[in-house]
Amino acid sequence: MAVAAENQPQEKITTTEASAVEKRRWTLNDFDIGKPLGRGKFGHVYLAREKRSNQIVALKVLFKSQLQQSQVEHQLRREVEIQSHLRHSNILRLYGYFYDQKRIYLVLEYAPKGELYKELQKCKYFSERRAATYIASLARALIYCHGKHVIHRDIKPENLLIGAQGELKIADFGWSVHTFNRRRTMCGTLDYLSPEMVESVEHDASVDIWSLGVLCYEFLYGVPPFEAKEHSDTYRRIMQVDLKFPPRPIISSTAKDLISQMLVKECSQRLPLHKVLEHPWIVQNSEPSGVYKS
Numbered sequence: 544m545a546v547a548a549e550n551q552p553q554e555k556i557t558t559t560e561a562s563a564v565e566k567r568r569w570t571l572n573d574f575d576i577g578k579p580l581g582r583g584k585f586g587h588v589y590l591a592r593e594k595r596s597n598q599i600v601a602l603k604v605l606f607k608s609q610l611q612q613s614q615v616e617h618q619l620r621r622e623v624e625i626q627s628h629l630r631h632s633n634i635l636r637l638y639g640y641f642y643d644q645k646r647i648y649l650v651l652e653y654a655p656k657g658e659l660y661k662e663l664q665k666c667k668y669f670s671e672r673r674a675a676t677y678i679a680s681l682a683r684a685l686i687y688c689h690g691k692h693v694i695h696r697d698i699k700p701e702n703l704l705i706g707a708q709g710e711l712k713i714a715d716f717g718w719s720v721h722t723f724n725r726r727r728t729m730c731g732t733l734d735y736l737s738p739e740m741v742e743s744v745e746h747d748a749s750v751d752i753w754s755l756g757v758l759c760y761e762f763l764y765g766v767p768p769f770e771a772k773e774h775s776d777t778y779r780r781i782m783q784v785d786l787k788f789p790p791r792p793i794i795s796s797t798a799k800d801l802i803s804q805m806l807v808k809e810c811s812q813r814l815p816l817h818k819v820l821e822h823p824w825i826v827q828n829s830e831p832s833g834v835y836k837s
């Protein structure tokens with residue numbers, strides 16, 4: 544497993560308090576390891592402190608053997624490459640990585656308030672104010688990603704963490720893709736791309752609009768819109784866009800209007816993210832600060 548090529552530049556912490564840190568490759572000795580924060584499919588996440596800068600981070604430890612067994616090395620490499628280049632207050636920073644014989648370590652921004660789906664479980668569903676604030680911040684983060692030709696493709700409560708101010712952080716770029724790059728290598732130069740090919744890049748990005756619509760519904764109702772006992776029924780309901788709004792909880796018609804405009808089968812007809820931000824429900828309900836305070 545060679546996630547890190549020897550000559551690859553390493554991202555370092557660049558916040559003001561850490562800017563004095565000399566650029567060099569990290570090893571485990573550079574960190575004090577604290578309490579475990581959680582367990583993932585391929586390893587564990589620990590609270591940690593980078594000794595030189597005193598910066599608190601989350602250290603994700605992955606076992607190479609498990610990654611190899613599941614054949615996800617390629618996916619991890621892509622995740623690291625993409626996430627380490629994104630800088631947005633609603634996207635979890637990936638400061639860098641290092642490895643030893645058995646493990647790969649990802650140095651991540653620490654999200655002190657934990658997982659969003661636990662919050663959702665606790666509350667059952669969110670208020671419109673809270674949901675709108677979250678959806679607006681995610682729309683802004685996705686506009687940023689799409690501007691960099693990155694499509695997340697796996698937006699769901701499990702992949703959202705909560706930062707110190709209560710702001711959402713998109714984590715887990717394991718399924719994301721960098722379309723621009725792919726197309727560029729595929730087609731040589733962009734200059735020769737036909738309109739429909741340029742357009743299809745944007746079409747791809749609209750999968751994230753759909754997911755945002757699903758998320759908005761789940762925030763407000765506590766369950767995803769196309770839920771069913773059998774997978775085959777969920778599949779059918781998605782294909783038919785079998786969207787129903789239950790009578791309870793009582794949700795404003797503007798919220799339902801926004802959801803209906805994002806959950807559109809024809810991907811080119813989904814409400815573009817900048818229009819999501821201008822939608823009356825978002826304008827009326829989301830916190831101008833972009834941060835929900837309970």
Ligand code: ATP
Pocket residue numbers: 580581582583584585586587588601603635651652653654655657658701704715
């Ligand atoms: P996978 O992504 O492999 O499916 P996962 O998403 O369940 O796994 P991880 O991303 O490895 O798990 O994280 C495991 C748990 O650790 C998370 O569910 C979360 O509670 C916690 N955690 C992960 N990253 C952070 C972080 N940056 N800050 C705070 N807690 C974190």
Ligand code: MG
Pocket residue numbers: 583701702715
């Ligand atoms: Mg995850």
